[in-house]
Amino acid sequence: MTMTPDPGLVSLAAGLSAGADGPAVESRPTTVLIVDDQPRMRESLGALLGSRGYGVELADSGGAALARLERAPVPDLILLDLVMPGTSGLDVIAALAARELDTRIVVLSGAASFEHVKRALTQGAADFLRKPFEAEELFTTLARVQRALDLERRARFAEKRLTESEQLHRFMIDHAPDMVYLLDPEGCFTFVNDRATALLGWARDALLGRHFRDIVHEQDLEVAQFVLNERRTGDRASRDVELRLRSRLPARGGGVQGEVVAEVTATGIYAVGGTDSRRGAFLGTYGHARDVTERKRAQEMVQYQAYHDLLTHLPNRALFHDRLELAVAQARRNKVRLAVMFLDLDRFKVVNDTLGHTVGDRLLQQVAERLRNCLRGGDTLARLGGDEFCFLLPDVACREDAAGVAQKVLDGLATPFQVENHELFVGASIGISVYPDSGESVEVLIQSADIAMYHIKGRGKNGYEFFLPEMNAKFSSLLALERELRNALAMDELEPFFQPQVDLDSGAIIGVEALARWRHPERGLVEPIDFIPLAEETGLIVQVDRCIQRKACEAVAAWQRGGRPELTLSLNVSAAQMEQADFVEAMLAMFEETGVRTDSVKLEITESVIMREMELIVPKLRRLGSKGVRIGIDDFGTGYSSLSYLQRFPVDMLKIDRSFVNDIRGDGDEASIVNAIIHMARGLGLDIVAEGVESELQLRYLQQQGCHQVQGYIFSRPVDRSGLEGCLAHGMPRADPADRTSRLRRAGRV
Ligand code: C2E
Ligand code: CA
Ligand code: CA
Secondary structure, eight states, X not given: OOOOOOHHHHHHHHHHHHTTTOOOTTTSOOEEEEEOSOHHHHHHHHHHHHHTTOEEEEESSHHHHHHHTTXXXXXXXXXXXXXXXXXXXXXXXXXXXXXXXXXXXXXXXXXXXXXXXXXXXXXXXXXXXXXXXXXXXXXXXXXXXXXXXXXXXXXXXXXXXXXXXXXXXXXXHXXXXXXXXXXXXXXBEEEEOTHHHHHHOOOHHHHTTOBGXXXXXXXXXXXXXXXXXOOOSSSSOEEEEEEEEEOSSOOOTTOOTTEEEEEXXXXXXXXXXXXSSSOOOEEEEEEXXXXXXXHHHHHHHHHHHHHBOTTTOOBOHHHHHHHHHHHHHHHHHHTOOEEEEEEEEETHHHHHHHHOHHHHHHHHHHHHHHHHHTOOTTOEEEEEETTEEEEEEEOOSSHHHHHHHHHHHHHHHHSOEEETTEEEOOEEEEEEEEETTTOSSHHHHHHHHHHHHHHHHHTTSSEEEEOOTTHHHHHHHHHHHHHHHHHHHHHTOEEEEEEEEEETTTOOEEEEEEEEEEEETTTEEEOGGGTHHHHHHHTTHHHHHHHHHHHHHHHHHHHHHXXXXXXXXXXXXXXXXXXXXXXXXXXXXXXXXXXXXXXXXXXEEEHHHHHHHHHHHHHHHHHHHHTTOEEEEEEETSSOOOSHHHHHSOOOEEEEOHHHHHHOOSSSGGGHHHHHHHHHHHHHTOEEEEOOOOSHHHHHHHHHHTOOEEOSTTTOOOBOHHHHHHHHHHOOOOOOGGGHHHXXXXXTOO
């Protein structure tokens, strides 16, 4: 509490202490002003009173007396002759009547009539003496008047002290930091101090007589009732409680409009005595209310921050943990299942790295919003950090329930996000653990869901998966794999294999596709499927691609120089690599440094990457295109199969996915997709390459349809650098059914 000394208060206090002993009534001689026009009367009265110890002053006329009374100190008593020339005694009395001087008048009436005396007394004279009078009579009268004056002075002083003390208390109460109040037994205000206005915006008068329920938030009424108006059987115990009060003031300190949080104390007031000797009748309640709104808000804010993610306003890991703990206890009691869904956005890091944190943050907020829309009552959604979210689905009857939510989430994220003119696609990998099947403790449930999530990530993303016990082993092996892959990059264990692309008309090798291989010191040759998805997930893919591409460029540049200048090189490019800020520069530098001809390079990009990253990569691909680099769409037909993007995209070549080629079995119908793709490519003036060609039948069919560039086991599996050099030296046999066995033998299949 701060209370700056107020000048008013200081003077009040000073006044009180100065007069603490009462007025100095007896300590000085009583002073008498003798007013008489007759010199002898004046002199003799003066001498007489002086001899008795009075302080004497003389005035020879009514005018002189009034003049004297203009200055302080005024005499205690005035002996006033009524009959005087000029200003008479009655004139003097009349003049003094309005002035409330601290003096008493005793009139001297000579021959004057009773009428005069009566008038003098009614107009304010205290007493009278009729001339001639005895000396004793004079002294008695003066003493009597003097006593009356003293009494009145004391009374006046006492009253003044009382007012002052009341003022002081009033001041203290009004300047108290808290609202101070009194309630009558019914709970209506009988007193409130000034703070009530400052605290609640209610005028004092508006509060008086009003019931306290009018100023208490309805949700707190029950507590208020108990504390403020309960006639407790105990003594005058005081109670403390936090109440929300209705305020008419604008909101402060982040508080709620119209609401003040107050710490309210209440003390019952009881009459002394009564029939029960311990306690008299209940008279009401006394108490004070302290404004704790700001403190409360600050506490709430700290609390909120401790349990929420401030970016998305979702519960954070700590709160999720708490809720899950509760839910697990409940599920155990009620013998029901519950599910934990661990969700990780696919490739969020790329957006964050390329478009910046602001865009990343916005995206997360929008994602959170969509996820929120998938919640059902009772579910909890939390952001665990980064691009990781977690759902708590209490009470799922069966796995299908959880699967349904997971699918809803995936569907919800399927449409692109619009962030600052960027159209962004975000997939998600969702791992689901179920209590009690996957685990019984909070930690195990979260971890299992996480492992299941990691599992789906490792298998190509965007989907959901339930936790299975055998995933534990896979999970640790995935972690080990990641470590090993980093090591592989450092130890230079990665290299490109080459698969020839054959022109069916000439039978010549017109190009090669570089495909990554990992020569693992213990496991031997590792296929891309076993490390590319992981590399994409961990971001290592950028390094992997660069390494493979550089080595492939070096090899192809050597072959180009060595007599195969027309040889093309197809490179697989990941989304993450294209999103590198220096993608174009790095590519061109690599071509330059390795000596490969830019117009012999084809970049293979998958449909899904194009769809998702269109606006990030189109400008980059155009720049590369202007240098002669060609762009092909890999796995064409497996993705969105939307042709509209082809117009927006600088594409030169389509690669028919091997699954369609695989469908070609000679009975006609199944091959219609291949047909459609080939015709469409022709219509758009695009090159077409078929991959995964394994059989003579497929080969013939493709050739009939007008696809002349082919890649597949029928000619050769991907082979290492020296293997391809062998192919280049001997050439690929023409696609001729009669040669099939020998061709396959050469390709290493039989
Ligand atoms: P992709 O780009 O579609 O590559 C074609 C895949 O089909 C290769 O698998 C190739 O070996 C395989 N293939 C070729 N002819 C036949 C055939 O007649 N029958 C069958 N069944 N398969 C055939 P691979 O080498 O295992 O690569 C798998 C995928 O891994 C590639 O699919 C590509 O998406 C990715 N990948 C490979 N190397 C790289 C790389 O250096 N960077 C990136 N980003 N991805 C790569
Ligand atoms: Ca490819
Ligand atoms: Ca492909």
